[in-house]
Amino acid sequence: MIWKSLDDFIAMGGYGFYVWGSYLVTAALIGAEILMLRARRRTVEKARQVQKILSEQTKHETTT
Amino acid sequence: MKPRHKRMALIAAGLAAVGLAATLVLNAFRSNLVFFFTPSQIANHEAPTGRGLRIGGLVVAGSVKREGVTVHFTVTDTAQSIPVVFTGILPDLFKEGKGVVAQGELDAKGVFQASEVLAKHDENYMPPEAAEALKRAQASGESTGKSLVMATENKPK
Amino acid sequence: MKLNWFKYAAPATFYPLAGKLIPWFALAAAGLTVAGLYLSFFVAPTDFQQGESYRIIFIHVPAAWMSMFIYIVMAGWAAAGLIFNTRLSSMMASALAPTGALFTFIALWTGALWGKPTWGAWWVWDARLTSELILLFLYMGFMALHAAIDDPRRADRASAVLALVGVVNVPIIYFSVKWWNTLHQGASVSMTMAPKMAATMLLGMLVMALACWMYSIAAALARVRCIILEREQQAEWIANLGEPA
Numbered sequence: 235m236i237w238k239s240l241d242d243f244i245a246m247g248g249y250g251f252y253v254w255g256s257y258l259v260t261a262a263l264i265g266a267e268i269l270m271l272r273a274r275r276r277t278v279e280k281a282r283q284v285q286k287i288l289s290e291q292t293k294h295e296t297t298t
Numbered sequence: 299m300k301p302r303h304k305r306m307a308l309i310a311a312g313l314a315a316v317g318l319a320a321t322l323v324l325n326a327f328r329s330n331l332v333f334f335f336t337p338s339q340i341a342n343h344e345a346p347t348g349r350g351l352r353i354g355g356l357v358v359a360g361s362v363k364r365e366g367v368t369v370h371f372t373v374t375d376t377a378q379s380i381p382v383v384f385t386g387i388l389p390d391l392f393k394e395g396k397g398v399v400a401q402g403e404l405d406a407k408g409v410f411q412a413s414e415v416l417a418k419h420d421e422n423y424m425p426p427e428a429a430e431a432l433k434r435a436q437a438s439g440e441s442t443g444k445s446l447v448m449a450t451e452n453k454p455k
Numbered sequence: 456m457k458l459n460w461f462k463y464a465a466p467a468t469f470y471p472l473a474g475k476l477i478p479w480f481a482l483a484a485a486g487l488t489v490a491g492l493y494l495s496f497f498v499a500p501t502d503f504q505q506g507e508s509y510r511i512i513f514i515h516v517p518a519a520w521m522s523m524f525i526y527i528v529m530a531g532w533a534a535a536g537l538i539f540n541t542r543l544s545s546m547m548a549s550a551l552a553p554t555g556a557l558f559t560f561i562a563l564w565t566g567a568l569w570g571k572p573t574w575g576a577w578w579v580w581d582a583r584l585t586s587e588l589i590l591l592f593l594y595m596g597f598m599a600l601h602a603a604i605d606d607p608r609r610a611d612r613a614s615a616v617l618a619l620v621g622v623v624n625v626p627i628i629y630f631s632v633k634w635w636n637t638l639h640q641g642a643s644v645s646m647t648m649a650p651k652m653a654a655t656m657l658l659g660m661l662v663m664a665l666a667c668w669m670y671s672i673a674a675a676l677a678r679v680r681c682i683i684l685e686r687e688q689q690a691e692w693i694a695n696l697g698e699p700a
Contacts, residue, residue, distance in 0.1 A: 236497065243496075247507035252572050256511045256565040260518070264670070267557055271677045278684040282696070285688055312599035316617070319592035322585055333581040333636050354636060389575030391504060399638055416574045421643040423509055424653040425500035 334399045337378035353380060353410055354399040354418060362394055373398060373410070380404075384412040391417035464541050466683045467692040473676040480673035487666035494659035502656075511569040512656075516644075517664035519562035521671055522590060523625050525555035529597075530622045533615035543679075545611035546686065548618065549601055550679035554671050556594035563587060574638060582631035583639035586624055593621035607686055 237243040246253040334354030335345040345351050353373055361372035368385045371394075382400050392398060397418030402411045424432075495513035502509040529551040536545030566584070567577045578584065597614050604610035632641045643651045650657050687693055 236501065246510065247501070249506065249508035249510075249572055252508055252568040253510050256514055256568045259564055260514050260561050263557055263561060267554065267674060271674065271681070274681045275677070278681050281688065282684060282693065308599050308603035312596050312603055315592045315596040315599055319589045319596065322589055322592075333579070333638055336636075387575075389573065390508075391573050392575075393504075396504075414576075416576055416579065416638055418638055419504060419573055419640055420651075421640040422651045423502050423505075423512070423643060423656050426503040427500075428653060429503035 336375040337373060337380045338375050340380065340404070341378045350401060350403055350413075352399055352401045353382075354397070355379075357392070357394050357396055357398050359394040369415075371398075373400065380408070380410050382410040382412050382415075384415050386415070388415055389417040391419050393417075464539075464543050466543050466546070466687055467690070469543055470680060470683050473680050477673050477676050477680075480669050480676065484666050484669035484673055487662055487669060491659060491663035491666050494655065494662055499656045499659045500653065505573055508569065508572045511565050513659050513663045515562060515565040515569055516660055517667045518558045518565065519587070520664055521667045522555060522559035522562050522587070523628055525551050525558060525671060526590060526594070526618075526625055527622065529555055530618040533611075533618040536611050537615045537619075542608075542611075542686070543683075545608075545615065546679050546682045547675070548611075548615065549598075550675045550682055551671075552594055552598050552601075553678065554674045556591060556598070558667070558671070559587065559591040559594060563591065576638075579638050581637040581639055582635045583628065583637045586628040586631055589624055590621075590628060593617070593624060597621070 244250055244254075334352035337353065337355055339345055340353065345353075355373040355375045358372040358374050358379060361370075363370045367387075368383065369388065370381065370383055372379050372381050374380075382402075384400065384402075392415065397420065399416045399418050400410060400412040401414040401416075405411050491513065495510060499510070499513075501507060529548045532544045532551065533548040535541060536548060563584075566587075570579070571577045597618050600617055601610045601614040604613055631637060632639050644657065644660070652660070684693060
């Protein structure tokens with residue numbers, strides 16, 4: 235085992251700020267990308283539903 | 299924001315990004331591609347004079363002398379060497395026998411007055427036990443792992 | 456039997472295929488990340504000269520590899536879009552750009568946090584760091600140019616040209632540490648030489664790199680599905696897609 239305790243693990247031999255600064259920012263950025271992709275997906279789906287209703291209405295109007 | 303304004307802003311942003319990239323490229327090609335000069339290059343007058351420059355090489359083992367916060371050491375590329383004086387905090391990886399890059403100016407006596415010292419570490423990664431074993435192998439005259447040994451050996455005086 | 460590759464070049468057939476593939480790549484990315492982090496922090500030993508600060512390598516090097524590799528793939532799709540005039544190719548290029556820019560930023564960020572304790576500087580203008588920064592500007596230029604042109608097909612063509620011109624930067628990044636004196640160290644892992652790393656360290660780095668690959672594929676596929684829906688809204692097959700999954 236490399237680490238004696240949790241504190242030892244967090245300290246990273248005195249380089250905790252640099253090591254965790256790298257990993258946490260990376261995790262946050264990737265998390266943000268995933269959330270942005272989800273949001274984009276939702277927006278697109280909503281637009282598609284609106285489009286669908288509109289096209290059905292026009293179809294209805296042209297047949298009647 | 300109107301779509302037309304948005305488009306103009308985006309075009310401006312795009313041009314700014316490409317322009318910035320081009321400026322950096324040109325600037326890099328002009329001077330910064332050579333990040334440092336070796337002591338041999340300076341001896342051959344290949345380095346620009348009259349303005350600040352960076353020198354790079356290995357710190358000669360046994361050359362480091364500290365006087366308070368001022369440090370004296372010698373940088374070598376094994377062919378030529380230059381004495382360096384620096385006042386300030388050295389990076390963690392500054393060690394005798396290891397790579398270093400110093401920024402500053404050569405004074406009239408040929409001493410390099412450094413304003414900044416950076417450590418240039420190598421690309422070898424291993425546990426301390428492996429480094430120890432390599433050192434011992436080197437001491438007993440074995441020639442295995444040449445590139446690793448080069449990184450760990452101390453230059454003979 | 457001859458496979459009809461162009462069948463999958465049509466957004467209508469690619470869209471559901473991508474939808475089926477995404478969960479698998481996402482799952483692989485998550486699993487490999489857990490394994491990679493375990494190797495990086497609990498199996499890989501302390502480094503003999505850098506101590507624990509070297510552990511940044513497990514994210515820094517995979518991110519830097521991805522930043523260059525994604526750019527090449529992106530430029531490849533952009534070129535295919537120019538040559539074959541296939542919409543999907545250009546959409547793939549657009550889908551890759553943000554993820555590529557993200558990995559470029561991560562490589563620069565983690566590099567700064569690694570440079571400060573080891574070299575003694577957050578940033579230096581050496582050839583390696585400068586060319587990687589140029590890569591970030593190329594990604595941003597690609598996205599900004601594409602967004603600035605209203606007609607999507609014209610936007611595809613214009614940004615493809617930019618992407619292709621920028622390809623020249625990738626070998627410059629990769630070989631900068633060989634061609635010029637840089638503060639950045641040389642490559643620890645390359646095609647031609649034995650790796651200059653202890654085996655468990657190398658393993659951690661490769662597993663993390665594989666995790667980044669899987670993540671990038673999943674993210675690009677998810678984004679290309681959005682792009683397809685945005686750009687082909689009027690198409691009949693989209694109207695027939697049914698409820699969102």
